[in-house]
Amino acid sequence: MKLPYRIHPFAFAVKLKAKFSRYKNFRPAEDASFRCRSGVFALHIIHEAIAKSAIRIFLLVFLFSVNSYAQLGRDSLNFSLQSFGDRQVINNFDKQLNTYNLNTIAKYFYNSEKVFFGIRENFNSTVTKSTLINVKDEQLFWAIGQYGISDLFKLGMLLNNNFYTDDRQVAINKASLLTASLFAKLLPLQNIQITSYGGISQNNQIGSKDEGYIYGSEANIDKLTLGDFDLSSTLKFQNEDISPRKNTLRLMNLDLNNSFEESFFNTVSAYYSEQKKDFYFTADPQTAAQFNIVNNIQSRTESNYFLQDKIKFAAPNSPLSLDFQGRVAWRNIDRNTRYISPVNFANTNYDTRIEEFRLDFLSAADYLADNFSLSLRFSYSEKDEKHLPSRSDALNNLIFTERESLEQQKNNTSQLANISILSKIQLSNYDRVTFSIFHRKLRYDTPSDLNFDDRDELLSVGRILFEKEFSPQLKIFMNLEGSLNKIVYIFAERSSNNNLGRILKFSSGGTFNAGRLTSSNSAEVSANYTVFDYEELNPNFRSYSFRQFIFRDSSNFNLSATFRLFFSGYLKLSEQGDFRWSDFASKPQRYLDEHYAEPKIFYDYRYFSFGIGVRYFSLSTFNIKDGIDKLLASDYSSIGPVTELSYLVSDRINLKFYGWYEFIRSDDQNEREMANLSLKVYYKF
Numbered sequence: 001m002k003l004p005y006r007i008h009p010f011a012f013a014v015k016l017k018a019k020f021s022r023y024k025n026f027r028p029a030e031d032a033s034f035r036c037r038s039g040v041f042a043l044h045i046i047h048e049a050i051a052k053s054a055i056r057i058f059l060l061v062f063l064f065s066v067n068s069y070a071q072l073g074r075d076s077l078n079f080s081l082q083s084f085g086d087r088q089v090i091n092n093f094d095k096q097l098n099t100y101n102l103n104t105i106a107k108y109f110y111n112s113e114k115v116f117f118g119i120r121e122n123f124n125s126t127v128t129k130s131t132l133i134n135v136k137d138e139q140l141f142w143a144i145g146q147y148g149i150s151d152l153f154k155l156g157m158l159l160n161n162n163f164y165t166d167d168r169q170v171a172i173n174k175a176s177l178l179t180a181s182l183f184a185k186l187l188p189l190q191n192i193q194i195t196s197y198g199g200i201s202q203n204n205q206i207g208s209k210d211e212g213y214i215y216g217s218e219a220n221i222d223k224l225t226l227g228d229f230d231l232s233s234t235l236k237f238q239n240e241d242i243s244p245r246k247n248t249l250r251l252m253n254l255d256l257n258n259s260f261e262e263s264f265f266n267t268v269s270a271y272y273s274e275q276k277k278d279f280y281f282t283a284d285p286q287t288a289a290q291f292n293i294v295n296n297i298q299s300r301t302e303s304n305y306f307l308q309d310k311i312k313f314a315a316p317n318s319p320l321s322l323d324f325q326g327r328v329a330w331r332n333i334d335r336n337t338r339y340i341s342p343v344n345f346a347n348t349n350y351d352t353r354i355e356e357f358r359l360d361f362l363s364a365a366d367y368l369a370d371n372f373s374l375s376l377r378f379s380y381s382e383k384d385e386k387h388l389p390s391r392s393d394a395l396n397n398l399i400f401t402e403r404e405s406l407e408q409q410k411n412n413t414s415q416l417a418n419i420s421i422l423s424k425i426q427l428s429n430y431d432r433v434t435f436s437i438f439h440r441k442l443r444y445d446t447p448s449d450l451n452f453d454d455r456d457e458l459l460s461v462g463r464i465l466f467e468k469e470f471s472p473q474l475k476i477f478m479n480l481e482g483s484l485n486k487i488v489y490i491f492a493e494r495s496s497n498n499n500l501g502r503i504l505k506f507s508s509g510g511t512f513n514a515g516r517l518t519s520s521n522s523a524e525v526s527a528n529y530t531v532f533d534y535e536e537l538n539p540n541f542r543s544y545s546f547r548q549f550i551f552r553d554s555s556n557f558n559l560s561a562t563f564r565l566f567f568s569g570y571l572k573l574s575e576q577g578d579f580r581w582s583d584f585a586s587k588p589q590r591y592l593d594e595h596y597a598e599p600k601i602f603y604d605y606r607y608f609s610f611g612i613g614v615r616y617f618s619l620s621t622f623n624i625k626d627g628i629d630k631l632l633a634s635d636y637s638s639i640g641p642v643t644e645l646s647y648l649v650s651d652r653i654n655l656k657f658y659g660w661y662e663f664i665r666s667d668d669q670n671e672r673e674m675a676n677l678s679l680k681v682y683y684k685f
Helices: 038-064 285-291 342-347 397-408
Strands: 088-096 099-111 115-129 133-148 153-166 174-189 192-205 208-226 229-242 245-260 264-282 295-314 320-337 352-368 372-389 412-426 431-445 455-471 474-489 499-514 517-532 544-558 563-580 585-605 608-625 629-649 653-666 671-684
Touching: 174 208, 192 229, 208 245, 372 397, 517 563, 563 608, 585 629
Parallel strands: none
Antiparallel strands: 088 099, 088 671, 099 115, 115 133, 133 153, 153 174, 174 192, 192 208, 208 229, 229 245, 245 264, 264 295, 295 320, 320 352, 352 372, 372 412, 412 431, 431 455, 455 474, 474 499, 499 517, 517 544, 544 563, 563 585, 585 608, 608 629, 629 653, 653 671
């Protein structure tokens, strides 16, 4: 049973299920540590009032305009030619430490008056060398061919081949899918396209190979004018029968746009999808023996629905624009196991269901003038998520009650509110100020008495940025940021995690451009103070401070028309220590000293650029004794040659190479060598 604050010393508040106030009938404990937090309690009441107002605003807007705003989901249409309308080849090879990665992307299409042909290929291979060598490959390949018999009727073929392999011993380390389909397209109107298709499918998963048929139909309506409305819609129906598995897909997406006069726009949307996938998993010995199987089958069915409304007001000659958007969404996930053995039912995977309901509201206001702009954003969302076990005839009441209790621990409800303000003021032709504020409140509840993750989170962030241009050659900026993050766990079992984090950051820098020399520099100091509410009662949670200084430099100097010097690097100094907010006193415990430098000389000729130089990196960590003396704890450094090459040929071929060889020395006196490189080839037809 969860016990509230006034019974346990670590708790902060009592969890109550009042309709509007979480803290109705609240009685603070006679504890000095709580009395000093009365200001935080007042903030919670203020936020509750804001949440109630947000609910009323949402209901008002949603009830008076039933509209939805949804994406058309073109990616879900397999036979659309738009996804094949590109020509390019990209090869990228990276070697970082003990990881090698090769990625190839190829796209090509041919289009004539009646014939269209297109391919898409994405291959990714990763090799990791450690104690063992791990190889992981993934490929996605699509090819489509289409012949237009007339403007209203087209025939074609679609080929899809996907595979995934991983030599690790994981649940699914090998899978492949090959489908070949014939399709027919009917275009009764310019804005309507209907495609029917059928073919064969071959699916291989964890050693089980299934073959069968795939068939279905999809339709696309693109901005069809119906009186005062524009209709856009996507429909899809697909069955994949690869016995003993069956996969299905149902999709419906609808957008209805209407414009009232020139300044008022309304979009109503509705969405529905249901996708069912069957997966193999290794059967337990009792189930395998009873049903004479090697792999069991689990079905996962996910259903999504939402209604959405978007209203936009933007007068042609007015600097003010308004947006309102509301959405109601449902999601259900059912997980069912094909073969269940009553003999070993208590230890088998059991079927579950997830029910999720979500309510979202978003509003925005923008004001844009010559020397002033203001943007206001507000969003509010509620989510209710329930986890339920599915009842089975082989499941007795005792086991079902136990599993029901386990699933109920995952149930949760949440309310999230965000508000942000962004303003830009042009003081003069050379001076600009940017001001921004962001505030967020999260309230997270778990109905189960066995879950103690109930919490409130408050986050406030503010920023002021000043930019000044002294001349075309010199520009500077100054930036001040601050944030407060408060986390309050409601119940005693986790209230020792309650903390308040304060972060303050100041940075300044600029760019200088004087003919041959171009330089960009910045310096930043930041401090993070995180204070735990009950550290005096739990020594494992100690308040701490983290301070940091960073200086960055990037400079380029042209020696001649073909030779230039380039330098990039940074210096980073960090200190972490125990902290006491009441005295604003810190006792340093750890210190980090980090350096990075990369000077290079480049030779540039037309579209060819070649650079060579030195790359240096070092990181030293120190333990601080008695808050004063630094004792070296670890030391790491690497140095070696670095080279960079890029070659551009008529905007069609772009070759980029970056690599370095490093000699590494660490505090254990072990010296080693390592090569790192990145190679990218981009070809545009």
